[in-house]
Amino acid sequence: MSGKPRLHYFNGRGRMESIRWLLAAAGVEFEESYLEKKEDLTKLQKDGSLLFQQVPMVEIDGMKLVQTRAIANYIATKYNLYGKDMKERALIDMYVEGMFDLNELLMIYVIQPADKKEQHFANMMDKAENRYFPVFEKVLKDHGKDFLVGSQLSRADVQLLEVILMAEECKPDTLAKFPLLQSFKARISNIPTIKKFLQPGSQRKPRTTEEDVARAMKIFR
Amino acid sequence: MSTKPKLYYFDGRGKMESIRWLLAAAGVEFEEEFLETRDQYEKLLQGGSLLFQQVPMVEIDGMKMVQTRAILSYIAAKYNLYGKDLKERALIDMYVGGTDDLMGFILMFPFLSAEDKEKQRALIIQKATSRYFPVYEQVLKDHGQDFLVGNNFSWADVHLLEAILMVEEKKSDVLSGFPQLQAFKARISSIPAIKKFLEPGSQRKPVPDDKYVETVRRVLCMYYDVKAN
Numbered sequence A: 001m002s003g004k005p006r007l008h009y010f011n012g013r014g015r016m017e018s019i020r021w022l023l024a025a026a027g028v029e030f031e032e033s034y035l036e037k038k039e040d041l042t043k044l045q046k047d048g049s050l051l052f053q054q055v056p057m058v059e060i061d062g063m064k065l066v067q068t069r070a071i072a073n074y075i076a077t078k079y080n081l082y083g084k085d086m087k088e089r090a091l092i093d094m095y096v097e098g099m100f101d102l103n104e105l106l107m108i109y110v111i112q113p114a115d116k117k118e119q120h121f122a123n124m125m126d127k128a129e130n131r132y133f134p135v136f137e138k139v140l141k142d143h144g145k146d147f148l149v150g151s152q153l154s155r156a157d158v159q160l161l162e163v164i165l166m167a168e169e170c171k172p173d174t175l176a177k178f179p180l181l182q183s184f185k186a187r188i189s190n191i192p193t194i195k196k197f198l199q200p201g202s203q204r205k206p207r208t209t210e211e212d213v214a215r216a217m218k219i220f221r
Numbered sequence B: 001m002s003t004k005p006k007l008y009y010f011d012g013r014g015k016m017e018s019i020r021w022l023l024a025a026a027g028v029e030f031e032e033e034f035l036e037t038r039d040q041y042e043k044l045l046q047g048g049s050l051l052f053q054q055v056p057m058v059e060i061d062g063m064k065m066v067q068t069r070a071i072l073s074y075i076a077a078k079y080n081l082y083g084k085d086l087k088e089r090a091l092i093d094m095y096v097g098g099t100d101d102l103m104g105f106i107l108m109f110p111f112l113s114a115e116d117k118e119k120q121r122a123l124i125i126q127k128a129t130s131r132y133f134p135v136y137e138q139v140l141k142d143h144g145q146d147f148l149v150g151n152n153f154s155w156a157d158v159h160l161l162e163a164i165l166m167v168e169e170k171k172s173d174v175l176s177g178f179p180q181l182q183a184f185k186a187r188i189s190s191i192p193a194i195k196k197f198l199e200p201g202s203q204r205k206p207v208p209d210d211k212y213v214e215t216v217r218r219v220l221c222m223y224y225d226v227k228a229n
Helices: A017-025 A038-046 A066-076 A086-113 A112-145 A157-169 A177-190 A192-197 A209-221 B015-024 B040-045 B069-079 B086-107 B115-141 B155-170 B178-190 B190-199 B210-220
Strands: A008-009 A031-034 A057-060 A062-066 B007-008 B031-034 B057-060 B063-066
Touching: A017 A038, A017 A066, A017 B086, A031 B007, A038 A209, A038 B178, A057 A066, A057 A157, A062 A066, A062 A177, A062 B086, A066 B007, A066 B086, A086 B069, A112 A157, A112 B155, A177 A192, A209 B040, B015 B069, B015 B155, B040 B069, B040 B210, B057 B069, B063 B069, B086 B115, B086 B155, B115 B155, B115 B178, B155 B178, B178 B190
Parallel strands: A008 A031, B007 B031
Antiparallel strands: A008 A057, A057 A062, B007 B057, B057 B063
């Protein structure tokens, strides 16, 4: 039975957002089951759906996949977003892991205690602007091509756009010193599947608020 | 030109240890350059060798690879330890994700205060015995095969053995409720390449000590307090 992939997570970005981006970029329609109360999570745990008792979980091709990277790797390979050979994969993996690290920093900002927020903000934007963005700016500058790796769209492009937009939500002028990332952002945002995902009414989730975190904590505690 | 991979890291386990395990399991000889001084690290940084200014870094096949997962995936694929198709890869990725999370609890252990170490040790054992080991025990029980995925030796087996041994260092009888894992441990340990890696004199690194912690702090200027996760 071939149904659409079904995502199990709470109604928010968290670790599932990168998966939503990838599926959307690949033009794959998907369904979502939202965990709203603790019982929703325990039910999934009890019926053996969650290998390590955790979400994200994605039902796809008869499997109940868990572990964000495993899910992303599967989708990227299946939909041809993972480069054409091992060396391109290696580059994509390196870039994507760096973006994952930056994403983590951005993601945990909202859960910082009040007295740590300012320091965390400074640190995360410093990393974005001095560790990560310069790397991708240089990659684009060095090869002068439209995509980060090879000559077609890959998950590296999708995830870079995702992390750029998240960083801009925190600091709108974060790309000021990165002209190539600015044009990259415009270019990738214009790809039809991605353009659609960026429009209101898509399954893209809004920026996580402290209320969202409080609600999620009730489910996961 | 085919040269040995070269690993750049501290003389200790940290994030590089899983890479040493995988190369050893694949029967691949490798060289190591150990970071002992801040100067060495800054030299690597200035030379542009560290894409995100971090180690691990592995020179392999003309690339200076960084990011542990990227390096491990590359090695696994190159040496045929990543399953035979997309579905086996997915299983391997899931299993490795689990053992990675488990070992993640142990990674920062040497940097914790004595009091936090006690709490963390209890947490490691609890996670191992209630969340992670039962999964692999069940997988082996269900298919009755020697290896976790596809009846073939893979990255998932190497990673699980590494995790088992690391948790046993915290509690030597931690496998007592897991007969399948005990047999698995014996079986995988006796694979020649792995057996060799487990012998004294190999490039396997010992349990991290205060000297290791000091070196890391010195090289990375990482003098802040590390909290348990």
